[in-house]
Amino acid sequence: MARLDILAYPDPRLRMKALPVREFDDALARLIDDLFETLYAARGIGLAATQVNVQLQLIVIDVSEDRSKPEVFINPQILARDQIGLVEESCLSVPGIVENVARATALTVRAVDRRGTPYMRDLDGLLAVCLQHEIDHLDGTLFVDRLPFFKRLRTRRRLERGGRAYQAAA
Numbered sequence: 116m117a118r119l120d121i122l123a124y125p126d127p128r129l130r131m132k133a134l135p136v137r138e139f140d141d142a143l144a145r146l147i148d149d150l151f152e153t154l155y156a157a158r159g160i161g162l163a164a165t166q167v168n169v170q171l172q173l174i175v176i177d178v179s180e181d182r183s184k185p186e187v188f189i190n191p192q193i194l195a196r197d198q199i200g201l202v203e204e205s206c207l208s209v210p211g212i213v214e215n216v217a218r219a220t221a222l223t224v225r226a227v228d229r230r231g232t233p234y235m236r237d238l239d240g241l242l243a244v245c246l247q248h249e250i251d252h253l254d255g256t257l258f259v260d261r262l263p264f265f266k267r268l269r270t271r272r273r274l275e276r277g278g279r280a281y282q283a284a285a
């Protein structure tokens with residue numbers, strides 16, 4: 116396993132759109148293991164392949180306190196969203212910024228597991244919110260893009276000055 120470098124704002128590679136995963140081979144299995152190692156080392160709860168400069172629709176998440184519930188979402192598509200609320204978010208690629216973002220707190224997702232088997236799941240709470248944040252990464256979108264205009268402006272200035280580091284980021 117290997118720890119990967121996480122791209123940081125304003126790296127333009129964070130704006131690239133990820134392509135669907137087509138090959139479920141050993142290289143993909145290794146990449147998934149590396150993503151988890153990188154996620155745990157960074158003390159994050161979610162990581163999209165885009166954040167380590169791999170343009171594939173691949174996300175790893177673990178929202179458990181004891182890092183015991185690794186979840187893999189490949190080629191994810193959200194089929195339904197419910198219960199929109201404001202949720203506090205941060206991002207491993209945007210260090211130092213914590214802001215409230217409007218997200219569905221319940222959703223239905225269709226995705227593929229690491230062996231290539233499709234599945235559908237209903238998610239809620241932090242896992243649902245984190246998945247939306249990570250799917251945004253696959254589309255080249257950052258959570259700060261979703262803030263209201265003036266807050267976005269303020270956040271950008273703060274980022275240009277260089278922010279403090281927070282933990283629990285995705």
Ligand code: ZN
Binds near residue numbers: 206207208252285
């Ligand atoms: Zn993020």
